[in-house]
Every structure is written in C-alpha cells, then in structure tokens.
Amino acid sequence: MNLSKLAFFEGSSEGFLKALDENAHMKKCKKGKVLFLHGDPAEYFYIVKSGWVKLFRETLDGAQSISDILPAGSIFGETALFENDTHPYSAEIIEPSEIMSVPIKFLKDELESNNAFTLKMLSYMARHRRRQDIEIEHRAIQNASQRIGCFLLRLVKKDHEGTIIIHLPYDKTLIASRLGMQPETFSRALSKLKEKTGIRIKGATIEFDTLEQLTSYCCSCCSSEYPCKDLLAVE
Amino acid sequence: MNLSKLAFFEGSSEGFLKALDENAHMKKCKKGKVLFLHGDPAEYFYIVKSGWVKLFRETLDGAQSISDILPAGSIFGETALFENDTHPYSAEIIEPSEIMSVPIKFLKDELESNNAFTLKMLSYMARHRRRQDIEIEHRAIQNASQRIGCFLLRLVKKDHEGTIIIHLPYDKTLIASRLGMQPETFSRALSKLKEKTGIRIKGATIEFDTLEQLTSYCCSCCSSEYPCKDLLAVE
DNA sequence: CGAGGGTTTGAAGTGCATCAAATAGTGTGG
DNA sequence: CCACACTATTTGATGCACTTCAAACCCTCG
Numbered sequence: 001m002n003l004s005k006l007a008f009f010e011g012s013s014e015g016f017l018k019a020l021d022e023n024a025h026m027k028k029c030k031k032g033k034v035l036f037l038h039g040d041p042a043e044y045f046y047i048v049k050s051g052w053v054k055l056f057r058e059t060l061d062g063a064q065s066i067s068d069i070l071p072a073g074s075i076f077g078e079t080a081l082f083e084n085d086t087h088p089y090s091a092e093i094i095e096p097s098e099i100m101s102v103p104i105k106f107l108k109d110e111l112e113s114n115n116a117f118t119l120k121m122l123s124y125m126a127r128h129r130r131r132q133d134i135e136i137e138h139r140a141i142q143n144a145s146q147r148i149g150c151f152l153l154r155l156v157k158k159d160h161e162g163t164i165i166i167h168l169p170y171d172k173t174l175i176a177s178r179l180g181m182q183p184e185t186f187s188r189a190l191s192k193l194k195e196k197t198g199i200r201i202k203g204a205t206i207e208f209d210t211l212e213q214l215t216s217y218c219c220s221c222c223s224s225e226y227p228c229k230d231l232l233a234v235e
Numbered sequence: 236m237n238l239s240k241l242a243f244f245e246g247s248s249e250g251f252l253k254a255l256d257e258n259a260h261m262k263k264c265k266k267g268k269v270l271f272l273h274g275d276p277a278e279y280f281y282i283v284k285s286g287w288v289k290l291f292r293e294t295l296d297g298a299q300s301i302s303d304i305l306p307a308g309s310i311f312g313e314t315a316l317f318e319n320d321t322h323p324y325s326a327e328i329i330e331p332s333e334i335m336s337v338p339i340k341f342l343k344d345e346l347e348s349n350n351a352f353t354l355k356m357l358s359y360m361a362r363h364r365r366r367q368d369i370e371i372e373h374r375a376i377q378n379a380s381q382r383i384g385c386f387l388l389r390l391v392k393k394d395h396e397g398t399i400i401i402h403l404p405y406d407k408t409l410i411a412s413r414l415g416m417q418p419e420t421f422s423r424a425l426s427k428l429k430e431k432t433g434i435r436i437k438g439a440t441i442e443f444d445t446l447e448q449l450t451s452y453c454c455s456c457c458s459s460e461y462p463c464k465d466l467l468a469v470e
Numbered sequence: 471c472g473a474g475g476g477t478t479t480g481a482a483g484t485g486c487a488t489c490a491a492a493t494a495g496t497g498t499g500g
Numbered sequence: 501c502c503a504c505a506c507t508a509t510t511t512g513a514t515g516c517a518c519t520t521c522a523a524a525c526c527c528t529c530g
Contacts, residue, residue, distance in 0.1 A: 038458065057372060057458035058458060059376060059455070059456045059457055059458050060454075060455045060456070060457075060460075061455055061456045063376050063456060065371070065372040065375050065376055065458065067368055067371075067372075079361055079364070079365070081361075082357070082358050082361035082362065082365075083361075083365070088365055088368070089368075111354060111357070112350070112354070113350075114350075115347070115348075115349075115350040115353055118350055118353040118354055118357060119346060119347070119353055121357060122317075122346070122353060122356060122357045122360060123317045125357060125360040125361060125364060126314055126316075126317035126318075126360060127317065128364055129314070129360060129363055129364055129367065130314070130317075130318070130323055132364065132367040132368065132371065133302055133323070133324075133367065135371060136300070136302075136367065136370060136371055136374070136415075137292060137300040137302075139371065139374055139375070139415075140300050140374070140415050141294060141298050141300055143485075143486090144485080144486070171508070171509095172508075172509065173507095173508065173509080180371075180375050181486075181487090182486075182487060182488080183508080183509070183510090184486090184487075184488080184489095184509090184510080184511085185485085185486055185487070186509090187509060187510055187511080188486090188510085188511085189486090191510090203494095203495085203509095219295075220294070220295045220296055221294045221295070221296045221298060222294055222295075223273065223292035223293060223294050223300065225295070378517075378518090379517080379518075406475095406476070406477095407476075407477065408475095408476065408477080416518075416519090417518075417519060417520080418476085418477070418478090419477090419478080419479085419518090419519075419520080420517085420518055420519070421477095422477060422478055422479080423478085423479085423518090424517095424518090426478090438477095438527090
C-alpha cells in the first residue's frame with residue numbers, strides 16, 4: 001500500500017508524504033492487541049495496512065460500545081488532534097494486522113500549512129459525519145434483520161457479476177456488536193433474513209443471485225436509497 | 236447576535252465577515268415552516284438567530300428520523316458543500332425563529348482561501364462527530380429514563396446555584412423523538428426518572444437540588460463522565 | 471367556551487436481551 | 501493425523517423495555 005494513494009492523503013504536500021515515509025513505523029499486531037485506550041495521551045495516529053481494527057469505548061458499568069470497525073486503508077487516532085491530544089476511544093486489533101504509526105505532529109503541521117489538505121480532511125470528516133448520521137437512523141428505524149441485510153449489501157463488490165458471494169470479514173459476534181445487537185440476536189436475525197429474502201448461508205459465506213433480494217427487504221425503511229451513494233462502503 | 240461572535244466564525248477573515256453582513260438575509264419563520272428538503276439543491280447555508288430548528292430525514296416507508304434539533308447560534312445546511320451541493324437532510328422550524336441565510340458560495344470561497352478558518356471548521360466538525368459518537372453509544376446503552384436524565388443535565392446552566400430549575404426548550408413529543416423514543420414512552424420514562432431520582436416535575440418545568448441526583452442515575456452507564464467535557468451542551 | 475394539539479394513562483403486543491445449554495468449528499500438542 | 505480444549509455459534513425458554521393502539525385528560529388560544 002502506498003500512502004499517497006489513500007484518499008485521506010490526497011492533496012497532501014510532497015514534504016508531508018516524505019515525512020510520513022521517513023517517520024512512519026510499521027508493526028505486525030496479533031488479534032487482541034490493544035493499541036491505546038480511551039483517554040490515553042496521543043502521540044501517534046495510525047493507518048491500517050492490512051487486517052481489522054476495532055474502535056470502542058467502555059462505560060463505568062463495564063459495558064462496551066463499538067464505535068467503528070476499520071478495514072485496511074483506514075486512518076484512526078487522528079481525532080485526538082481535536083480532543084486535547086487525548087484519544088476519544090480505545091483501539092484493539094481484531095484480526096492479525098499490519099499497522100503503521102506516524103507521529104501526530106506531522107499531521108498537525110501539514111494541516112496548519114496546507115489548506116488543500118485541510119480541505120480534504122474536512123471533506124473526509126464530513127463523510128464520516130454523514131455515515132454516523134445514517135448509522136443513528138438505522139439503529140432507530142431498522143430491525144435487526146434489516147441491519148444485517150444492509151451490512152451485507154455494503155460488502156458487495158461494485159463489479160459483481162452473476163451470483164453474489166460474500167465472505168463475512170470478521171467474527172459474527174463482532175458483526176453483531178458492530179450492528180448494536182447481541183450474538184444470539186444476530187444468529188436468529190440472520191436466519192430470519194434468510195427466510196425473508198432467500199439468501200443462502202454456509203458458515204461465514206453468504207450467497208444470493210440479485211441485490212434486489214436484499215434491497216427490497218432492507219432499503220425501504222432507509223432515507224438513502226441503494227446504492228446509498230457509496231456512503232456506507234465498508235472496504 | 237453578532238456573527239463574528241459565533242464560535243463557528245472564529246478565524247474567519249475580515250472580508251468574509253463583511254460578505255456575510257452584506258449578503259446575509261434574515262427572515263422570521265413560523266413553527267412548521269420547512270426551509271428545505273433532503274435532496275434539495277443547496278444555494279444557502281443557515282444560521283439560527285433565535286428559536287429552534289429540526290433537522291430530519293424521511294424513509295420511503297414514511298418514518299421520520301431526527302438528525303438534530305438546533306438552538307440559537309447553530310449553523311446548518313453547510314454540509315451540502317461536501318454532498319455535491321445537495322442537502323443531506325430536511326430542515327423545519329419547530330418554534331418561532333429568526334433564520335439567517337447566506338449563499339453557500341461565500342463559505343466555499345473562505346474555506347478555499349483561509350486555512351485558519353478551514354481548521355476551525357475541521358475542529359467544529361470533529362466535535363460534531365464526537366457528539367454523534369456519544370449519541371450512538373447512548374442509544375445503545377442507556378434506557379429511556381437515563382437518556383432523558385442526560386438530556387436534562389445538558390440543559391443545566393453552568394453557573395447554576397442552589398435549586399436547579401430547567402424549562403424544557405420545546406415540546407415533549409419532540410424531545411421524545413430527539414431521544415429516539417415514542418411520546419408515550421417519554422411520558423412514562425420521565426415519571427420513572429422522577430421516582431428514581433426525586434426530581435420535581437410541573438409541566439415543562441423541572442426542579443432538583445443537586446446534579447448528583449441525576450448524574451448518579453444516568454452517567455454510570457456512559458463512557459464520558461459528567462460534565463462530559465462540555466461535549467454535549469445543547470445551547 | 472370550544473376546538474385542537476399536546477400529554478398522560480391503560481392494555482396488549484413485539485422485538486430484543488438474557489440466561490442456559492447444546493453444537494459446530496478451530497487450533498494445539500501428542 | 502487424531503483427540504482434546506477452547507471458542508464461536510446456534511437453539512431454547514423466559515423476561516423486560518419499548519411500541520402500538522385506544523381513549524381520556526389537559527392546556528392553550530382564538
């Protein structure tokens with residue numbers, strides 16, 4: 001992966017890209033590794049080169065709430081810049097991953113000196129905001145099966161042909177919490193989705209013939225019509 | 236209200252403020268007025284000078300999901316800049332309000348020419364993102380009564396002394412939908428909150444003696460401890 | 471005073487959570 | 501390559517929170 005090819009770094013200066021190259025540190029991480037905790041002082045921001053990372057927070061009661069689950073190509077930890085250099089969530093590796101860390105100072109410098117980059121980041125942030133908005137809507141309006149269906153639709157490759165085959169990218173338990181439901185509910189809701197739409201399920205592989213099977217069941221109670229203007233892409 | 240005093244316009248150039256002054260259009264709006272609809276092309280962004288504005292979206296099924304309810308001093312419609320000049324939500328006046336509209340072009344120009352302003356807006360957007368994050372957490376983890384309690388806490392003035400008196404800023408029905416619940420649930424959950432915490436309720440006025448009455452019931456199942464670092468302020 | 475919306479109350483239903491236990495799947499060491 | 505250990509997933513039974521539908525009540529404002 002070439003950093004300069006990530007949408008996030010579009011518009012960044014030569015100097016910044018060079019600084020990234022020279023100061024980025026790559027490491028392989030095992031499942032379960034915690035990179036930082038909510039409230040930790042932030043010296044670095046991170047880029048997922050491969051694998052999956054979970055962002056989450058915990059309450060005093062011990063309940064966990066998942067903020068996001070990030071695929072390769074994602075940036076995280078950068079929001080500390082706007083939170084007094086403190087991470088507003090915890091980050092944990094959930095699949096074997098390669099993670100790059102970059103001193104957040106470089107990002108700050110680039111933002112302060114390169115308006116084109118700042119604009120890109122603003123637009124990136126606006127996109128995220130929009131996604132969250134839709135997330136809130138989904139949680140309020142869609143039932144468990146519909147949320148799963150919508151999640152599956154986001155996994156469909158754009159250039160699919162014929163039978164659509166999807167592999168769930170990480171544990172069902174994690175998908176469940178990502179979608180704000182219990183594992184048991186996920187299991188039952190997926191069965192219900194199968195009944196309602198005729199999708200075929202074998203373990204972590206899911207098959208169906210046309211998008212319509214899912215969209216007709218899931219998208220009628222959403223304010224953005226499929227294909228959701230690419231707002232919701234997972235990877 | 237002086238525009239230059241709004242946090243949103245901190246860092247903006249003299250020229251921009253002048254352009255705002257000269258091109259802003261003020262209008263009084265009655266309850267129920269719809270300013271624009273989700274999907275409308277956006278020529279203007281707006282500033283709430285007084286009153287309250289509801290941002291929302293509707294699904295094909297006719298269900299409505301409330302995105303935000305904005306107090307005086309808020310900006311809205313500006314996100315269209317990042318959505319191909321199309322509004323990503325509808326806006327409706329919910330209390331008699333004074334609304335300023337400004338051609339979005341001026342905002343765009345200022346963003347493209349003034350990095351200090353772009354940075355401010357980035358930070359503003361990051362704040363919004365954080366609030367949404369917490370919103371999602373609350374919906375997932377808090378029960379109806381706790382969400383109401385948290386909402387009340389956000390209405391408490393910072394310089395309160397002695398008995399704390401709160402006036403609900405708009406209809407209970409609207410608060411209910413803002414918090415993602417039915418009016419009936421709101422009514423019952425508020426009674427429950429009264430039982431649990433000893434707050435006193437008279438119509439739209441709520442009284443209690445110490446914040447602790449509410450915080451001990453509401454904040455234990457939240458990842459941000461009260462006073463939530465001012466993240467959640469409503470006005 | 472009366473109309474209409476906002477609010478509360480009651481009764482019944484639904485969806486998801488929880489607890490418990492069985493089953494499937496995966497990786498490990500022998 | 502197999503048996504075991506451990507985790508992920510499914511299934512069943514039950515409970516609870518919130519919703520829904522219906523109706524009464526209350527409040528405000530013309």
